Amino acid sequence: MIRNKAGTAADRGQRDQQEVILLERVATRDKHAFEQLYVRYHPQLSRYLGRLMRRPDMVEEAVNDTMLVVWEKAGTFEGRSKVSTWITGIAYLKGIKMLDKLRLMPEQNALDIDEQAGLEESTNLISRLGLEEWIASGLDSISADQRSVIELTYFSGFSYQEIAEVMDCPVNTVKTRMFHARRRLQRLLPALSDSRLAVAADLNDGVEVEQ
């Protein structure tokens, strides 16, 4: 089992309780509480919006637009979801809105990688671009919604139900977005399958894997 960065369920529960208290204080215009909340969310919102938007130059604005809504609307939080789900949902809407304004939705982007490229071609591409750029190109080629699901699952440790709340869609849509994102990435990045064993060996070196 991969231990995600969000920690155990107990950690997350404790964190959420603390954040509900912070949010109640923010609702009374407590700037210190707001700063505490900002400190907690700045790194994860920056990473999430960075992956969602693929526009590093717009991330800071999107993070602050999100946190401005938190400042304005803290009093409307009713506790029906976790604070992290609520804030991430705001970030998702802000990110999508900014992309939409700029007509940069990935569905409209030209593919950087040929979906039909074979293993040999991919290997050549990795040599030419470097692994990071190659993967980044793959991520550019899936939709923002699919990247959002990948980010929230693999890096933020959200359940599929929480992701459905964040993105305001049915849980089955979350599952199928993930399924299609995986399938598309595997097609776009065929060397992934070939390098699987080597990478898995690296993975098992650093994290606990359940057999």
Add this chain to the structure above:
Amino acid sequence: MKSIMTHSSAHSQQHEEILLLLPWYLNDTLTGNERTTVVEHLKTCVECQRSRDEMQAMQLLVSSTETETNEDYWPSFRKLMNRIEQQPSLQAGQSSLSTANPAVARIRPYWVPVSLAASVIFALLLLPLSQTDSPVGVVPKGQFATLTHDSESSEGIAHRLELQFDQPLSAQTLRAAFIETRSNIVSGPDAEGAYLVEVVIPEGMSDAEFLRSLRSIEGVRSAAFAP
């Protein structure tokens, strides 16, 4: 024959469901029942085992493209606070330390009968003191670079103190400790590493006692009220 086909169909349907659930099996957020079903299925399904391995590989590859994030939240936070402060509608009728809502008053931190500043420094000393964290904004003595100016408080009169530490601390490290204790860095560090900070002395504690408690803390080189 019909029974075999039904069994096969059910197995196939379960297999498809497991494939969809695998990412959340890997991030450990499935319910107990879902998790048990996935674990049992994985024991016998080679295809799902392969998918699990591929997902782990994909996660590692995608994480290798970590987007660059600015570690220092402070400049962005100040920009946002400036936006808020320039829009009166965002602050209307509210005090930053309002206790009008009884529920909120209940959850506000207590001013425990130790000095606020002492707790600030204790919190500070509990933080890992990073020697690689270079001090920011070092300016000549007496010419402080303002870092924050939120000084309003309904808890009492705010006092300004000049604090020096045995080890150099970055403004960011100090600020992180102060956030938790509702104190403020007014300015610093100066050329000698001194910070000007604003704290509220708890009721029932004299100024002298307050300073003594500060000076008795290991790591604090000097503490004095600012002129």
